Amino acid sequence: MLFSLERSLPVLAFALLLPMAGHATETTPAPAPAQSATAAAAIDEDDEFGPDWPLGPGREDTGYLCGACHSLAIVKQQGLTRGDWDELIDWMVEEQGMAEPETSERDLILDYLAEHFNVDRVLK
Template sequence: MGLRITLASREARPLLVSLLVSLLVGPVLFSPLGLAPAAAQDDGPATSAVASADEGPGIDPDSGFVMGEGWQTVKGNCTVCHSAALVTQNRGSRDHWAYLIDWMQETQGLWQFNPEMEDTILDYLSTYYGPRTDARRQNLPRHLMPPTAQASEPDSKD
């Protein structure tokens, strides 16, 4: 026994996909066992909703966005279709964020932005959610590496 949904128009499909993703992913993101919000990570910008000038911008308590230049534009455009957590848990270069915007416009029904607004969004995303340089652990020292087949074979000198 299964659920069958028939859509009358192609325009309704992105809405249905967004709804299904929200229903499936939302409980995981916001459950006690779900993903930690980006604001709680040590390697990101300041995590206080009220930050002093020394600490940099604070975090919007409603969305979790860093309250840097352009954050309200991002919040107003990105959270129309999906949760802010979908943005804050990701990182990417300006080119990566531009690719994602193009993809959403081509496949998900995202509207076209005027050039100034797109620049504001891309500047914000690449500044506050740019690539991480410290996301990978350091390599293990050689003496802590597990033995390999090559390392455990005796040297054969013929």
């Protein structure tokens, strides 16, 4: 049988295209979903308390004091005045055995709670 270019052309084309067939099924990975600005800021600043725990002075002190005994979500739900938060801390110290915070720390915590978890707060 003699070599015929006309008969060999389909075989040659198939042989050249075969190595590329595997690449046709490869897919590009989907991009990661974008984070909300609030979540990204919380993660960049401090992911320990989550994006619903507002940034600000007293955040860590409040989070550590309250989070030592219970979920921070319970704090977020309360919505108390500064005076009510102060009375609640007294009750926790007297009745629940919580360690008494130093005066400067207590003021910082009360300021944070009164600003972010007051009666006018908006629940998320």
